[in-house]
Amino acid sequence: MANTVLHKAETRGHANHGWLNSYHTFSFANYYNPDRVHFGALRVLNDDTVAAGMGFGTHPHDNMEIISIPLEGDLEHKDSMGNTTVIRNGDIQVMSAGTGVHHSEYNKNRDHLVKFLQIWVYPNQRNVQPRYDQITLNAADRKNTLQQIISPNADDAGVWIHQDAWFHLADFDAGKTAEYQIHKAGNGVYAFVLKGDVSINGQALSTRDGLGIWDADSFSIEASSDAEFLLMEVPMEL
Incomplete structure (x- = not known):
């Protein structure tokens, strides 16, 4: 018999920083729920809205597979591997943080919100060479x-x-x-x-x-x- 766990939308953690309105399915930053730390290897599922002209300053990650799925608007990505890209609805971006990487994400538009899913997955090997990839889906x-x-x-x-x-x-x-x-x-x-x-x-x-x-x-x-x-x-x- 299959096991299930239900998380209704309104039970998610919520942080509104003005420039960032974020809903957390799993424990993240100041939201901690011991029953909702992760689902297997799925560690973070954040439903983020970034205000016009705002974004995440340069910050580090390591030993995590980081996936961004843009839902609306344009999100500019810069990282310590030398990548400067823009992702928008229809794209998917992955970053293997591995031994360590720094990156920033900004909404470069002055008149549009950016909405995207930020997803973290525990990797099956530690300290891999950091890598970046993005594709446009049909x-x-x-x-x-x-x-x-x-x-x-x-x-x-x-x-x-x-x-x-x-x-x-x-x-x-x-x-x-x-x-x-x-x-x-x-x-x-x-x-x-x-x-x-x-x-x-x-x-x-x-x-x-x-x-x-x-x-x-x-x-x-x-x-x-x-x-x-x-x-x-x-x-x-x-």
Whole structure:
């Protein structure tokens, strides 16, 4: 029998710094909930809105796989590896912090918000050479299907990270159903609804709700309305 954990949108940690309005699914910064530190290898799921012209100053990371999924606006990234890039809706960015990296993220627009998901995954090896990658996805490839955006394999669809993790984005019409098959035994999936209403194994979810499911080989998904969602499959054992 599959195990599940439900995190309703309104139960998330919340920090509004004026320039940054952030909702934390898992413990982060000043938000600490001992029952919500991580879901397997998934350590951080932050739902961030950055005010016009504002951003995160240069700060360090190490031994973490950091994934950014922009939802709206343009986010400029600079790092100590010499990368200066802009990511926007339709892109996905990964950074393996490994032995250590410094970076900054800014909303360069003066009249638009930036909204993005900041996701951290524990790596399966420590002190790797830091690396950066970003790609532009084809949104049509997730219409009524699961679009793979992350895997452990460099030659697979999407980008790769140092972990046996598979992420998928989907944009389903109301009534669309799908069956998700776990890629690797011992993995679980954390589903996060970007918008709309989705049912996973009969559990109803609405916008910004999250559901973790593990000890399952597969599970069913049904869109109760037009819906967009993200599936994050990660090892449950660290």
